[in-house]
Amino acid sequence: MTEKIRVLLADDQALVRGALSALLRLEPDLDVVAEVGSGDEVLETARSTSAQVCLLDIEMPGMDGIDAAAQLATELPGVRSLIVTTFGRPGYLRRALEAGASGFVVKDTPAEELAEAIRSVHAGRRVVDPALATESLAGGPNxxxxxxxxxxxxxxxxxxxxxVAERVHLSAGTVRNYLSAAIGKTGTTNRVEAARVAQRNGWL
Structure with missing residues (x-):
């Protein structure tokens, strides 16, 4: 009998984690070895459970899924990470792949496709939601x-x-310069609008 693929789930919503776990456990070749609710727990849990594929949500408390993927790529390069998110933003996709994630799919992906995505990244292939990939290429870099x-x-x-200057330990003048550049790049008229457009595009 072939050895099962050891999967770790990271999502801050217990219901989502539970549903994903139940669906994946129906697959004969997948074994959900751990479930965590924040990005900060991913590395140590992956290490202690010998997880082979980590399914990561993006928006989690503490470290987000993209940073967790980057940490895994550095510390446990043999472990694959697959971003599974509600937020199908092209900027997120680009950042995730740059961080070392092996795949990026949205949460409404059918269960059998998700299971196939896990098998693919475990085998060393890259899996990307096709609609998002097209959008990401069209949208250009961050x-x-x-x-x-x-x-x-x-x-x-x-x-x-x-x-803001106090929070980022810069002078107010320097912060204004950065904001002015960002407002220009996002085609907006003020800092809050620029921040929201950047967030919507997955650039933050």
Whole structure:
């Protein structure tokens, strides 16, 4: 009998984790060895359970799924990560693949396709939702620099320039310069709008 593929599930919603786990356990060649609710738990749990494929949601408390994929790629390069998310944004797809994820699918993927995606990434292949791949190529790369992204993230809650400057340990003038560049690149008129457009495109 062939050895089962050891799968770790990371999603902050217990119901989603439970449903995914139940569906995957119906597959004779898959074994769900762990379920975690935050990105911070992924690396150690993958290590302790000898997981071979990690299914990662993007938006989780602490470390997000893309950062968790990057950590796995660095620390446990033999472990494959597959992003499974509600947020099918082209910018997320690009960032996930750059971080070292082996695949990217959306949560409404049928169970049999998800199981096939796990088998594919385990075999060393890359799996990407075709509609998203097309959209990602059409949308081009993320135009924002790391600093612009950092500053915009702090604007999502409507914080003032002085508050943002304090949070990112930069002068207010420097923050204004980054925001001005980001507003230009996103084609918006103010910092909050720029932050929201960037978030919607998956650039943050």
């Amino acid at each position: 135009p924002l620099t790391d600093r612009e992204r950092e500053v915009l993230r702090e604007c999502l809650d409507g914080a003032s320039v002085s508050v």
